Amino acid sequence: MPTNGEEAVNKIRRDHEHMLHLIDRIRSECTERGKIDNCNDCSASRKGVCHGNIEQMIRSFVETTLKHNLIELMFMEDQVPSAHRLAHNQAHMDIAQQLKAIRVIFSEDGNCVLAIEGIDHIHQTLLEHFKDYDQQLEAYLIEPALAPLR
Structure with a gap:
């Protein structure tokens, strides 16, 4: 886990990429x-390969995104005002529902x-x-001394 704000921001940006x-x-x-x-309009051979690949990539994307959201929540714990944490967490919940x-x-x-x-x-x-x-999270992490706590 990154130890300072700049490392945390770099981790967030790598995850986004x-x-x-x-x-x-x-x-x-x-x-x-x-x-x-609809995939039923594709040939059976194409449909099988495509379906398997897309299913695996979607699974990987979902897992990566949910893990990233948890990491951001951990970064927010001590350095981010509660109003931002609450709104940011709600945005993560909305993404999870999608x-x-x-x-x-x-x-x-x-x-x-x-x-x-x-x-x-x-x-x-x-x-x-x-x-x-x-x-906004990145700004809080890079300049924690300027961020009002809770």
Whole structure:
């Protein structure tokens, strides 16, 4: 675990880059996106490979994102005002609900196209989260002496 604010910020930024990279990989896996609405329209051989790859990448993305959220919560414990911690935590809960919805939809019908649409939505949510919450968190972590406690 990082020991100072700058190391914590670097960890947060590396996680963000990794999460965005996973999103790009998920999106690029389906070569038929935009041409079809459902994986049932793909050939059986393509569907099997694509489905397995996307399922694994979504699982990895969900786990990475939830782990990242927990790490941010730990970073916030001592150096971030409670109002920001509470709002930031609620934003994490909202992200977790979106991730759960993607997993539920995917497990119910295995439609990769719909799952990727969910990934597109969460991509936008994460970009907004980075801007609205994580930039402020980074400021608190880098300049803890300036941050009002609790």
